[in-house]
Amino acid sequence: MKKNLGIILLLAGVVIITAMLQPAFLKVANIQNVLRWTALFGLISIGVSFVIISGGIDLSIGSLMAMSASIAVILMTEKAWNPALAFIIVLGIAGTIGLIHGLLITRLKLQPFVVTLCGMMLYRGIARVITRDDQKDFGGVEEFTALKFLATGKLPAGSPEGIPFPLVFLIIVGIIAHIFLNKTIYGRYLLALGNNESAARFSGVNTDFMKVTAYVICSFLAGFTGILFALDFNSVAPNTFGNWYELYAIAAAVLGGCSLRGGEGSILGVILGAAIMRVLYNSINILQIPTRYEFIMIGGIILCGAMADEIAKIVKARKSARKSAASS
Amino acid sequence: MESNPEARPILSAVGISKSFPGVKALKDVSFDLLPGELLAVIGENGAGKSTMMKILAGVQAADEGQVLIEGSPADLTSVEKATEQGIALIHQELNLPTNLTVAASMFLGREPSRFGFFDQRQIRGRSAEALARIELDCSPDELVGNLPIGKKQLVEIARALSAEARILIFDEPTSSLSAKETRRLYEVIDQLKDQGVSMIYISHRLGEVQRLADRVVVLRDGEYAGQLDRHEISHENMVRLMVGRDISQFYQRVSHSPGDVLLEARDFLSDAHPDKPVNFSIRAGEIVGIAGLVGAGRTELVESIFGVRQSAGGRLVICGKEVVPQSPRDAISSGLALVPEDRKHDGLVLEMSVRENGSLPSLGRQARKGFVDSRKEVEAVDRMIGDLKVKVSGREQVVQTLSGGNQQKIVIGKWLATEPRVLLMDEPTRGIDIGAKQEVYRLMHELSANGLAILFVSSEMEEIIGMSDRILVMHEGSIAGELPRDQFEEEKIMTLATGGAADPRSVTS
Numbered sequence: 001m002k003k004n005l006g007i008i009l010l011l012a013g014v015v016i017i018t019a020m021l022q023p024a025f026l027k028v029a030n031i032q033n034v035l036r037w038t039a040l041f042g043l044i045s046i047g048v049s050f051v052i053i054s055g056g057i058d059l060s061i062g063s064l065m066a067m068s069a070s071i072a073v074i075l076m077t078e079k080a081w082n083p084a085l086a087f088i089i090v091l092g093i094a095g096t097i098g099l100i101h102g103l104l105i106t107r108l109k110l111q112p113f114v115v116t117l118c119g120m121m122l123y124r125g126i127a128r129v130i131t132r133d134d135q136k137d138f139g140g141v142e143e144f145t146a147l148k149f150l151a152t153g154k155l156p157a158g159s160p161e162g163i164p165f166p167l168v169f170l171i172i173v174g175i176i177a178h179i180f181l182n183k184t185i186y187g188r189y190l191l192a193l194g195n196n197e198s199a200a201r202f203s204g205v206n207t208d209f210m211k212v213t214a215y216v217i218c219s220f221l222a223g224f225t226g227i228l229f230a231l232d233f234n235s236v237a238p239n240t241f242g243n244w245y246e247l248y249a250i251a252a253a254v255l256g257g258c259s260l261r262g263g264e265g266s267i268l269g270v271i272l273g274a275a276i277m278r279v280l281y282n283s284i285n286i287l288q289i290p291t292r293y294e295f296i297m298i299g300g301i302i303l304c305g306a307m308a309d310e311i312a313k314i315v316k317a318r319k320s321a322r323k324s325a326a327s328s
Numbered sequence: 329m330e331s332n333p334e335a336r337p338i339l340s341a342v343g344i345s346k347s348f349p350g351v352k353a354l355k356d357v358s359f360d361l362l363p364g365e366l367l368a369v370i371g372e373n374g375a376g377k378s379t380m381m382k383i384l385a386g387v388q389a390a391d392e393g394q395v396l397i398e399g400s401p402a403d404l405t406s407v408e409k410a411t412e413q414g415i416a417l418i419h420q421e422l423n424l425p426t427n428l429t430v431a432a433s434m435f436l437g438r439e440p441s442r443f444g445f446f447d448q449r450q451i452r453g454r455s456a457e458a459l460a461r462i463e464l465d466c467s468p469d470e471l472v473g474n475l476p477i478g479k480k481q482l483v484e485i486a487r488a489l490s491a492e493a494r495i496l497i498f499d500e501p502t503s504s505l506s507a508k509e510t511r512r513l514y515e516v517i518d519q520l521k522d523q524g525v526s527m528i529y530i531s532h533r534l535g536e537v538q539r540l541a542d543r544v545v546v547l548r549d550g551e552y553a554g555q556l557d558r559h560e561i562s563h564e565n566m567v568r569l570m571v572g573r574d575i576s577q578f579y580q581r582v583s584h585s586p587g588d589v590l591l592e593a594r595d596f597l598s599d600a601h602p603d604k605p606v607n608f609s610i611r612a613g614e615i616v617g618i619a620g621l622v623g624a625g626r627t628e629l630v631e632s633i634f635g636v637r638q639s640a641g642g643r644l645v646i647c648g649k650e651v652v653p654q655s656p657r658d659a660i661s662s663g664l665a666l667v668p669e670d671r672k673h674d675g676l677v678l679e680m681s682v683r684e685n686g687s688l689p690s691l692g693r694q695a696r697k698g699f700v701d702s703r704k705e706v707e708a709v710d711r712m713i714g715d716l717k718v719k720v721s722g723r724e725q726v727v728q729t730l731s732g733g734n735q736q737k738i739v740i741g742k743w744l745a746t747e748p749r750v751l752l753m754d755e756p757t758r759g760i761d762i763g764a765k766q767e768v769y770r771l772m773h774e775l776s777a778n779g780l781a782i783l784f785v786s787s788e789m790e791e792i793i794g795m796s797d798r799i800l801v802m803h804e805g806s807i808a809g810e811l812p813r814d815q816f817e818e819e820k821i822m823t824l825a826t827g828g829a830a831d832p833r834s835v836t837s
Contacts, residue, residue, distance in 0.1 A: 183699055183700060184695075184698045184699055184700065185691045185692060185695045185698055185699075185700055186698060188684065188688070188691060188700065189691075191680070191684075192677050192680065192684070192688055195677045195678075195679045195680060196673070196676075196677040196678065196679075198673055198674045199673070199674055199675060199676055199677045200677065200688070201636070201655075201656060202636060202656055202666065202668055202674045202675065203656070203688040203689040203742070204655075204656045204657045204659075204660040204688075204689045204746075205657075205688070206655070206657055263677075263679060264679075
């Protein structure tokens, strides 16, 4: 909790300032909106944080989301498959892609950046080819209502003031991820591997298996969230769907305390990081700041956060150095 | 050249102190270097020799104290400034770039240039001159990477001379050289002495110190322990000052009657020397040392046994079962443990806590269905801290902040938690102080008395002679000979290690 104090303060600061400048921020519909998007982005951010903790990176998330969404929508509408079956098939494909990433990285020793950069282009390309670059829709309001509830529904069902359903996914996935990372031997192995792969291997950790697992988790969550986004948008535009999402996810993970050097990170921090990203985006809209300023604001605030974090570390290190010098 | 006690020192270290997190590397060390003399600085690993030399060469800054050059304070805050003062360090790990020619590497960072372009003619001419000065037969156009290690070192010396160095510092220069290369180095050093170059020579090989030194300064635990003039330099005197007590007290090897064979290698091939089959066996309760020069394949052998490296073939029998571990995981489940050579890189996750490091290899035993049982984990780690007398502020202390000795205890402790039958140790006392060393030795004795088989690699002659029941001497990937306890002699070991023909009686195979 102490580790996440900085990011909690940052989140509270952005929320309070926005609410003071524009009270409409606090309207139920707006809060529901922010929460729903936080949940969706939170899911892919948790995915990529596993990869980052293992010491790797995944740049293919946005494209994989587009490909998964495209396949899902085609199977469900044009091929008229059972939606549940289509859902499972797409999750299988996404998980397999993570497996391939992991094997290329551990067996062929390719660099994660290279593998997932190529993946980013490949999956985007596949999405465009199988859709022939056409936007694909889920159809009218009446179709796939049960499925759409997963992305746009509210709990309790039917209540306009309820909790957005994707938040349920975020909470479940977040709790499982937190337990995995902090309470199981595998989480410990992952952290050890991210800090010092060699020492972890010498200690008997199956480092390759742990790395592959991280990529599978990441791609699986990307595929899953891709379908949720498609249901939320009710359509997939293959050329733009999910653009930049991997970078939002990485930014949220870094804001949440993951070090790109690996071996560090907390799931709660990552979720808070995703929340900051969404609140910032929302406040730009609601304060009617022209959207062309969007990237300047988000980039600037993340950079300030990262700088503040490093400066705090330096100050702390100096203090403890002075303390140990004084005591010796 | 005999040193003249009346001469004004060319270099004086005055009250040098230096601390690293968790360890005081140097405490108020002072000594003089006289013009034209060869001063040997000796001490055990971790005594502070290398730190002292890094300070003189401008690699690290001292916390306290001063270095005087010809009587006036010198600014040694960077390597460039030290070079300007005429000080050059010949590194222990040779650090010439391998993809450059001899000439280019000699002038790296200070290339003579005309209008921003290399002045190739001057570079070639001056490097040929420097090579000639130490009579090194080598073309300036040769790639450094193609030279044997002995020649690389001589190129480094030539490079220092071409930079007008007046004070050369040698840091364990013969640790990776063959006997022939070593003799050649001695010749060059004699020539340099005749030319009036002052030299500081770090070593823990006492034989070569006796051969070369005009005077010896001894460091112990980061402190000045004493000095010996030319006529006082003897093996006994040096050891007494280095260890600070009688050597026989330091190592108290009591042999036990050995039990079953726990590790046996039959025509085993390590990855580094796939053409050199290795045969040996170790029994419960035995401590077997592997001696040899750096690069003889000792680390590669133990790492291949432990599955860190893929063995190239052959057979291993571990605790009665024939297995060749494919990974450290396999090795651990067969009953092996390895305390690796590079503690910081391979032994510990430095950023993690004592608890997390201490439980890492045995975490599966402290878990139920994959979930860590924190109570069990904490108990096991606390037991380790207590049993091994690890000095920590608490189990959550980050291991990075511990001294080398305490770090090494955690590496050993984390393995003991896996209850191994065979303990492999690669340079188990590298970079730790004398007190911690003694504790590591005591642990090794205790563990072997309890029936563990210990196979350890060491470059320290005293250690390998003092601790082993048997010594395997490796040379270029092969076991050149095996010595029983009554034949432990430094000379015999060195002869085998450098590929010299062994006295046939001394080899029992």
